[in-house]
Amino acid sequence: VPRTVRFRTAAAGVTAAKGFSAAGVPCGIKTKRNAPDLGLLLSDRPCVIAGLFTSIKAPAAPVQWDRALCRRSIARAVVVNSGNANACTGERGDRDAAGMAIAAADSLGLDPDQVAVASTGIIGRPMPMDNVVAGILDAADRLSPDPAGAAAFAHAIMTTDTVEKTLAVRTVIGRRLVSLGGSCKGAGMISPNLATMLAFLTTDAAVSPAMLRRALKAAVARSFNCITVDGDMSTNDTLLLLANGAAGNPRIDRPGRAFDQFAAALEFVCVRLAKSIVRDGEGATRFVEIRVTGARSDKDARTVARAIANSPLVKCAVHGGDPNWGRIVCRAAGCGAAFDPAKTRLRLGGALAYSRGLPARTSLDRLQAAMKEKDVDIALDLGLGRGTATMWTCDLSRDYVKINADYHT
Amino acid sequence: VPRTVRFRTAAAGVTAAKGFSAAGVPCGIKTKRNAPDLGLLLSDRPCVIAGLFTSIKAPAAPVQWDRALCRRSIARAVVVNSGNANACTGERGDRDAAGMAIAAADSLGLDPDQVAVASTGIIGRPMPMDNVVAGILDAADRLSPDPAGAAAFAHAIMTTDTVEKTLAVRTVIGRRLVSLGGSCKGAGMISPNLATMLAFLTTDAAVSPAMLRRALKAAVARSFNCITVDGDMSTNDTLLLLANGAAGNPRIDRPGRAFDQFAAALEFVCVRLAKSIVRDGEGATRFVEIRVTGARSDKDARTVARAIANSPLVKCAVHGGDPNWGRIVCRAAGCGAAFDPAKTRLRLGGALAYSRGLPARTSLDRLQAAMKEKDVDIALDLGLGRGTATMWTCDLSRDYVKINADYHT
Numbered sequence: 001v002p003r004t005v006r007f008r009t010a011a012a013g014v015t016a017a018k019g020f021s022a023a024g025v026p027c028g029i030k031t032k033r034n035a036p037d038l039g040l041l042l043s044d045r046p047c048v049i050a051g052l053f054t055s056i057k058a059p060a061a062p063v064q065w066d067r068a069l070c071r072r073s074i075a076r077a078v079v080v081n082s083g084n085a086n087a088c089t090g091e092r093g094d095r096d097a098a099g100m101a102i103a104a105a106d107s108l109g110l111d112p113d114q115v116a117v118a119s120t121g122i123i124g125r126p127m128p129m130d131n132v133v134a135g136i137l138d139a140a141d142r143l144s145p146d147p148a149g150a151a152a153f154a155h156a157i158m159t160t161d162t163v164e165k166t167l168a169v170r171t172v173i174g175r176r177l178v179s180l181g182g183s184c185k186g187a188g189m190i191s192p193n194l195a196t197m198l199a200f201l202t203t204d205a206a207v208s209p210a211m212l213r214r215a216l217k218a219a220v221a222r223s224f225n226c227i228t229v230d231g232d233m234s235t236n237d238t239l240l241l242l243a244n245g246a247a248g249n250p251r252i253d254r255p256g257r258a259f260d261q262f263a264a265a266l267e268f269v270c271v272r273l274a275k276s277i278v279r280d281g282e283g284a285t286r287f288v289e290i291r292v293t294g295a296r297s298d299k300d301a302r303t304v305a306r307a308i309a310n311s312p313l314v315k316c317a318v319h320g321g322d323p324n325w326g327r328i329v330c331r332a333a334g335c336g337a338a339f340d341p342a343k344t345r346l347r348l349g350g351a352l353a354y355s356r357g358l359p360a361r362t363s364l365d366r367l368q369a370a371m372k373e374k375d376v377d378i379a380l381d382l383g384l385g386r387g388t389a390t391m392w393t394c395d396l397s398r399d400y401v402k403i404n405a406d407y408h409t
Numbered sequence: 410v411p412r413t414v415r416f417r418t419a420a421a422g423v424t425a426a427k428g429f430s431a432a433g434v435p436c437g438i439k440t441k442r443n444a445p446d447l448g449l450l451l452s453d454r455p456c457v458i459a460g461l462f463t464s465i466k467a468p469a470a471p472v473q474w475d476r477a478l479c480r481r482s483i484a485r486a487v488v489v490n491s492g493n494a495n496a497c498t499g500e501r502g503d504r505d506a507a508g509m510a511i512a513a514a515d516s517l518g519l520d521p522d523q524v525a526v527a528s529t530g531i532i533g534r535p536m537p538m539d540n541v542v543a544g545i546l547d548a549a550d551r552l553s554p555d556p557a558g559a560a561a562f563a564h565a566i567m568t569t570d571t572v573e574k575t576l577a578v579r580t581v582i583g584r585r586l587v588s589l590g591g592s593c594k595g596a597g598m599i600s601p602n603l604a605t606m607l608a609f610l611t612t613d614a615a616v617s618p619a620m621l622r623r624a625l626k627a628a629v630a631r632s633f634n635c636i637t638v639d640g641d642m643s644t645n646d647t648l649l650l651l652a653n654g655a656a657g658n659p660r661i662d663r664p665g666r667a668f669d670q671f672a673a674a675l676e677f678v679c680v681r682l683a684k685s686i687v688r689d690g691e692g693a694t695r696f697v698e699i700r701v702t703g704a705r706s707d708k709d710a711r712t713v714a715r716a717i718a719n720s721p722l723v724k725c726a727v728h729g730g731d732p733n734w735g736r737i738v739c740r741a742a743g744c745g746a747a748f749d750p751a752k753t754r755l756r757l758g759g760a761l762a763y764s765r766g767l768p769a770r771t772s773l774d775r776l777q778a779a780m781k782e783k784d785v786d787i788a789l790d791l792g793l794g795r796g797t798a799t800m801w802t803c804d805l806s807r808d809y810v811k812i813n814a815d816y817h818t
Contacts, residue, residue, distance in 0.1 A: 058742040058750040058766070088735060088750070090767045123735030124768040235739055312721060312805070313813055320814030326497060326532030330644055333467040341467040341497070357467070358499045359533040396721070397814075398807040404722055405729030405806075 007169035007268050012147035013154055016168030016181030017204035019044040019246035022149040023142040024156030027135025029083035029121070029128055038135035039156035041078040041200060042108055042143055047242040049075040049116065050212040052220055054237035060087035061097040062117040063238060069116050073209035075242060076114040078200055079104040079136060082159050082185070086119040086127050087235035096127040103133045107140035118198050118238045120159055120185065154183035157198055160403060161185050165276040167269055173261045174249035178205045180265050184239075186229070186277030196234035197224060199273060205262055206245035208253035215263040216241050223270035227392045228309045229281035241266075278392045283399030286318055288376045288392065292332075295387030300337035305391040307335035308378065315396035318376055323367035325353040332380060343383030349373060416578035416677050421556035422563055425577030425590030426613035427655035428453040431558040432551040433565030436544025438492035438530070438537055447544035448565035450487040450609060451517055451552055456651040458484040458525065459621040461629055463646035469496035470506040471526040472647060478525055482618040484651060485523040487609055488513040488545060491568050491594070495528040495536050496644035505536040512542045516549035527607050527647045529568055529594065563592035566607055569812060570594050574685040576678055582670045583658035587614045589674050593648075595638070595686030605643035606633065608682060614671055615654035617662035624672040625650050632679035636801045637718045638690035650675075687801045692808030695727055697785045697801065701741075704796030709746035714800040716744035717787065724805035727785055732776035734762040741789060752792030758782060 010016045022041045029037040051070035053063050069075060079100050086093045101115040108115075119127070143149060154164040168181025182201035207215070220239060245251065252258045279287050290308050295301035308314055311331045317324035325346050333339045341357040349370025352360040370376070376395075419425045431450045438446040460479035462472050478484060488509050495502045510524040517524075528536070552558060563573040577590025591610035616624070625648070633648060654660065661667045688696050699717050704710035717723055720740045726733035734755050742748045750766040758779025761769040779785070785804075 054743075056739060056743040057748040058738060058753075085735075088738065088763065088766065088768060123739070124763070235735075235742070312809070316810055316813030319810065322814070326494075326644075329467060329497065330465060330532070333644070334463075334465040339466040344467075354497065354533070357497065359497060396810060398810045400721070401725050401728065401805060401807045401810055404725030405731070 007171055007265060010168040010170055010179065010181065013150040013166030013168055013181045013183040014041055014200055014202045015145050015147065015150040017179040017202045017244070017246065019204060019244045020202045021143040021145040022153035023139040023144060024152030024154070025135055025138045025142060027138065028131040029081050036152065036156040037081055037083040038132065038139055039080045039153040040104065040136065040139035040143060041153060043076055043242060043244045045244050045246065047075050047244040048073055048207060048209050048212050050209065050216045050241045052216060052239045054234060056235055058088070058235055060085055060119060060235040061089060061093035062086055062119045063236060064094065065097045065101065066116050066118070066238060066240065069113065072113065074114060075116050076110050077104055077108055078116040078118065078240060080118040080157055080198065080200070081132060082157055083121040084119060084125055084127050085121045085123045085236050088124040089126055092126055096129055099129055100132060100136070103136045107137050116240055118236070120157065120196060120198050120236050123235060150183065157183065157185045159185060160282055161280055163280055165273055165280065167272050169265050169269055171261060171265050173205060173258050176247045176249040178247045178249060179203065180205065180269055182269060182273060184273045184277060186280065197237050197277060199224065199239040201241040201269065203243045204245065204247040205243050206247065206249050206251040207243045207262060208251060211252050211254070211259055212241060212243055215259070215266050218263060219267040219270040222267055223274040226390055227274045227278045228306065229278065229394060275392055278394050281394035282403045283397040284394030285397055286374060286376050286395045288318055288378060288394060290378045290391045290393065292380050292382065293388045294382040294384055296338040296385040297387040298389060299387070301387040301389035303335055303337045304332045304380065304382070305389040307331050309391040309393040312396055315393065318371065319395035319397050321368065321372035323348050323353060323364070323371045325359070328378060328380065329354055338384055339382060340384060345381045345383065347379040349377050416580055416674060419577040419579055419588065419590065422559040422575030422577055422590045422592040423450055423609055423611045424554050424556065424559040426588040426611045426653070428613060428653050429611045430552040430554040431562035432548040432553060433561030433563070434544055434547045434551060436547065437540040438490055445561065445565040446490055446492045447541065447548055448489045448562040449513065449545065449548035449552060450562060452485055452651060452653040454653050454655065456484050456653040457482055457616060457618050457621050459618070459625045459650045461625060461648045463643060465644055467497065467644055469494055469528060469644040470498060470502035471495055471528045472645060473503070474506045474510065475525050475527070475647060475649065478522065481522065483523060484525050485519050486513055486517055487525040487527065487649060489527040489566055489607065489609070490541060491566055492530040493528060493534055493536055494530045494532045494645050497533040498535055501535055505538055508538055509541060509545070512545045516546050525649055527645070529566065529605060529607050529645050532644060559592065566592065566594045568594060569691055570689055572689055574682055574689065576681050578674050578678055580670060580674050582614060582667050585656045585658040587656045587658060588612065589614065589678055591678060591682060593682045593686060595689065606646045606648070606686060608633065608648040610650040610678065612652045613654065613656040614652050615656065615658050615660040616652045616671060617660060620661050620663070620668055621650060621652055624668070624675050627672060628676040628679040631676055632683040635799055636683045636687045637715065638687065638803060684801055687803050690803035691812045692806040693803030694806055695783060695785050695804045697727055697787060697803060699787045699800045699802065701789050701791065702797045703791040703793055705747040705794040706796040707798060708796070710796040710798035712744055712746045713741045713789065713791070714798040716740050718800040718802040721805055724802070727780065728804035728806050730777065730781035732757050732762060732773070732780045734768070737787060737789065738763055747793055748791060749793060754790045754792065756788040758786050
């Protein structure tokens with residue numbers, strides 16, 4: 001995959017690709033009056049669909065619906081709501097997820113088996129299906145291929161997110177202009193593998209089901225699976241990628257240059273969207289990149305990177321702009337991965353903070369400056385092998401506690 | 410071990426047992442003027458000593474000193490400081506730890522090899538040895554077998570602790586009155602196995618080295634290894650138990666009734682002290698007991714209990730007094746242990762909150778009341794087997810963030 005490739009970004013997220021239209025409306029699922037809480041996405045022709053889902057052992061009803069749909073690989077539409085997760089809702093939840101697909105299919109003239117469903121919000125409450133159905137009818141009337149449709153859709157999937165997360169790129173594949181865009185929501189409960197994370201990606205590229213799955217898996221491994229806000233997974237994590245072929249490129253059905261171009265564009269979009277989730281983590285004031293190198297294995301590197309990224313002490317230090325390298329080294333030394341203080345080097349914003357068992361001679365001012373950046377860069381070289389890993393996270397602030405202590409069950 | 414046994418508690422911690430004297434003085438290691446930061450503990454005769462230490466792969470210098478001492482099993486004194494952890498201090502740190510033992514030995518007329526050393530505080534700064542040596546001389550002059558000596562010692566080991574943690578019990582073993590007491594410090598960076606936790610236990614029971622180690626290991630498995638504040642281990646976690654035999658009981662050198670009595674008293678003291686660390690966790694406003702039953706194995710149960718105890722989302726919900734059972738169930742379902750929502754039951758304060766995939770019919774008022782208790786009780790039955798585990802933790806408050814974001818490197 002050509003890592004240096006640059007993409008032209010475009011404004012419209014899920015409707016950047018040809019043939020897609022979208023809408024977002026309020027329908028009263030959220031208690032806040034007129035808060036958008038229902039989104040609808042439609043392709044004017046059948047799409048190949050690939051999905052990745054929460055690995056939690058109690059997935060929400062819509063996750064189970066979508067897994068079955070993704071096994072069939074064909075879809076036309078997505079219906080999604082915020083405000084209610086339809087999780088821990090038993091058989092009624094299964095019926096309600098199916099009901100959402102049926103209502104969307106009816107209003108769009110489709111088969112329910114072609115409609116993917118996603119939900120996010122409070123767990124354990126029955127879906128207010130009257131509101132949901134009314135919202136679906138309303139959204140179907142408002143579907144638009146314009147950027148406004150994509151923006152309304154992006155807005156409708158938000159929960160505690162403070163900004164819409166939307167991106168699209170255009171690139172040439174097989175002599176055709178191909179678009180790839182999407183929107184996601186995150187905020188809290190973000191951890192590998194996937195999390196309270198919904199992401200909807202669309203492209204007009206023509207791609208076979210097998211190659212679409214392959215590209216998605218690779219892109220997510222380098223993006224959404226590298227982020228953590230609080231180490232918690234959710235019942236509802238869902239990432240869907242729909243490819244409708246409207247660009248007219250020769251169908252990508254094997255590895256090669258066209259596949260590499262498509263995969264690079266997908267990874268670019270996924271990395272940008274994943275980072276935007278962390279930047280908008282609940283209460284986040286700083287973005288943190290943790291790069292671990294020199295681990296005995298990639299697995300060890302991931303263990304260390306994740307342990308640092310999920311340490312409340314490290315995250316509080318970042319919040320305070322404090323170059324507390326001791327907490328970072330402690331976490332690395334205590335997480336079970338191979339570690340030798342005499343071989344370890346830690347850099348904060350490029351400045352050496354700890355080297356071979358001792359604090360470095362770098363001035364405290366320089367280290368403090370590195371920790372007070374909006375983007376904090378933590379690079380740990382374990383000096384033991386060739387294993388590497390990168391994680392992205394945010395700081396832990398009083399506002400994170402406020403948001404999550406005052407959330408109403 | 411007779412679990413129902415009750416112990417008479419006594420005021421004096423480390424000096425409750427015959428033959429022990431203690432002191433605590435300020436010597437200027439802490440920046441705050443006149444804050445006690447050096448403690449000294451002496452037995453009037455040789456003690457059998459057993460220790461348990463951090464499992465971190467970059468232990469502080471004093472930990473390495475004490476490990477060697479505990480292999481020899483004989484000690485007379487302990488010197489401990491707060492304000493500086495003597496961790497990540499390289500060869501100089503090793504010399505300084507030895508220097509503390511030598512200074513204490515000189516002022517007490519002992520061999521340095523009989524003096525254990527412990528440090529807690531900021532990582533990566535050289536020890537201010539002039540202050541430390543002056544403090545040791547001062548403390549040696551003030552050693553007292555009275556409760557005041559134990560209280561001064563308990564005070565001198567505190568860092569961000571807000572209360573002294575001291576306890577002692579008396580019981581009859583082998584027709585002799587035996588005392589067992591101790592003090593500990595904790596606050597943040599608390600996690601199994603051990604953590605930024607220092608604990609010093611003394612007894613006048615006569616116990617062989619092997620049986621002392623055995624009793625300590627069993628007691629710690631059921632106490633200090635069941636607590637977590639933020640999932641972080643530290644470089645300095647140290648737990649020392651000194652037994653000087655002054656009670657005159659027949660030496661406990663094999664399993665049997667006398668050993669069981671001693672082990673029960675030790676476990677009682679360790680559980681009380683461990684819980685007091687959690688109650689005084691940084692920013693803590695509530696104590697939380699998490700009991701997991703019905704797991705496929707004890708290991709699975711521990712994984713689930715620890716995952717719940719370390720979840721920022723669960724801890725924030727506890728802080729807000731919010732019966733957010735969804736976060737608890739999510740964490741259990743997502744931590745890798747065997748889990749089946751259809752077999753799971755969750756009780757909050759004894760009231761059923763979630764049962765077999767659905768929220769229970771218990772009123773929200775009742776569940777809210779359970780979460781607003783000072784002591785919150787979370788009981789999760791996984792319905793899969795006979796594995797059990799208990800963890801104790803505290804809530805995650807704005808003050809935790811404040812304390813750890815404003816801490817000065």
